[in-house]
Amino acid sequence: MIDTNTIWIVIVSLGLGSFALRFSFTGLVGNRRMPQWVLRHLRYTAVAILPALVAPLVVWPSATGGEADAPRTVAAVVTILAGLITRNVFVAIAAGVTTLYALLFLMH
Amino acid sequence: MSSSTTKAAFWQGLRDGAPFLLVVVPFSVLFGVLATEAGLNLVQAMAFSIVVFGGAAQFTALQLMVDNVPTAIVVISSLAVNLRVAMYSASLTPYIGGAPVWQRALAAYFIVDQTYASSIAKYEAEPEMPVPQRIAYFFGVVVPICPAWYVFTVVGAVVGGQISPEYALDFALPITFLALIAPMLRTAAHVAAALVAIVASLVCATIPYNLGLIIAGTAGMMVGAQVELWSTKRTNGQ
Numbered sequence: 001m002i003d004t005n006t007i008w009i010v011i012v013s014l015g016l017g018s019f020a021l022r023f024s025f026t027g028l029v030g031n032r033r034m035p036q037w038v039l040r041h042l043r044y045t046a047v048a049i050l051p052a053l054v055a056p057l058v059v060w061p062s063a064t065g066g067e068a069d070a071p072r073t074v075a076a077v078v079t080i081l082a083g084l085i086t087r088n089v090f091v092a093i094a095a096g097v098t099t100l101y102a103l104l105f106l107m108h
Numbered sequence: 109m110s111s112s113t114t115k116a117a118f119w120q121g122l123r124d125g126a127p128f129l130l131v132v133v134p135f136s137v138l139f140g141v142l143a144t145e146a147g148l149n150l151v152q153a154m155a156f157s158i159v160v161f162g163g164a165a166q167f168t169a170l171q172l173m174v175d176n177v178p179t180a181i182v183v184i185s186s187l188a189v190n191l192r193v194a195m196y197s198a199s200l201t202p203y204i205g206g207a208p209v210w211q212r213a214l215a216a217y218f219i220v221d222q223t224y225a226s227s228i229a230k231y232e233a234e235p236e237m238p239v240p241q242r243i244a245y246f247f248g249v250v251v252p253i254c255p256a257w258y259v260f261t262v263v264g265a266v267v268g269g270q271i272s273p274e275y276a277l278d279f280a281l282p283i284t285f286l287a288l289i290a291p292m293l294r295t296a297a298h299v300a301a302a303l304v305a306i307v308a309s310l311v312c313a314t315i316p317y318n319l320g321l322i323i324a325g326t327a328g329m330m331v332g333a334q335v336e337l338w339s340t341k342r343t344n345g346q
Binding site: 001002004006007008009010011012013014015017018019021022023024025026027029030031032034037038039040041042043044045046047048049050051052053054055056057058059060061063067072075076079080081082083085086087088089090092093096097100 | 116118124127131137139142146147148152155156159160161162165168169173174179182183186187188191193194195197198199200201202205210212213215216217219221224225228229232278279281282283284285286287288289290291292293297299302304305306308309310313321324325326327328329330333334337
């Protein structure tokens with residue numbers, strides 16, 4: 001059993017620390033101009049960190065105990081292709097979900 | 109800017125945020141379940157979700173506390189897992205840095221994967237959007253996601269049990285995020301950044317405390333910036 005004080009210390013320090021991380025730039029930099037090279041890097045934050053977040057989940061899905069899984073891999077590829085072709089988030093989600101369920105249904 | 113277009117931006121954000129419920133609901137239920145199993149009471153589980161408000165960091169902290177890791181290490185490790193929100197904060201700053209400080213502080217608390225991903229996609233697609241509309245859009249995305257995070261933590265803590273694995277809900281997060289990212293890949297620099305980040309994230313997957321993600325993200329950003337420089341030089345004929 002975890003000690004009650006420990007739980008509250010962790011909750012409060014983690015809350016404060018997370019807010020500090022989140023407020024670091026929006027709060028402290030605000031409307032001040034950032035140098036060109038910083039802005040140039042920031043333009044690629046989303047397209048770098050979000051795929052990096054997702055890639056291991058696609059290649060080693062937790063639901064299969066880390067085994068590569070054909071329905072999930074194919075669904076991921078279909079989602080990307082649908083997104084690239086249609087440029088529409090909802091069409092891409094629908095294509096990915098349909099592919100995933102269809103393949104899971106056919107293969108199990 | 110007229111209030112009707114600000115309102116429209118808010119509703120647009122709300123609609124764009126709604127599909128993320130597929131990710132947020134099972135994730136927060138699971139946190140509630142695990143928190144109860146770890147011995148947290150209802151108030152503690154709920155306080156965790158409200159005060160910290162960061163999925164992966166909460167799971168990390170819980171696991172380390174169960175493992176009896178020293179408190180300081182629990183906090184530092186979980187903050188390392190949450191380090192990416194500082195990058196999100198930096199990435200949003202050129203778009204919402206002009207908003208009043210109270211709005212930026214409130215928005216900062218709500219920066220999570222889903223609110224960031226939706227907002228940055230919108231801001232990049234519509235660069236002319238005025239700051240008040242950007243803020244309204246951001247909070248529109250917050251509305252379906254964040255209350256659900258609190259409420260379903262409680263549901264998980266109360267109901268307990270497991271979600272049936274048949275529904276393959278583990279894959280809701282990859283699909284929604286890939287669907288958001290793909291339309292953002294507009295130039296060779298975007299594609300290069302994404303590819304390098306993907307390869308690096310797989311290579312660095314075993315690095316502890318999720319630091320592989322930060323390394324992969326940084327590598328992708330550096331490559332993206334460099335490719336952009338090369339492309340501009342080439343078009344300028346230098």
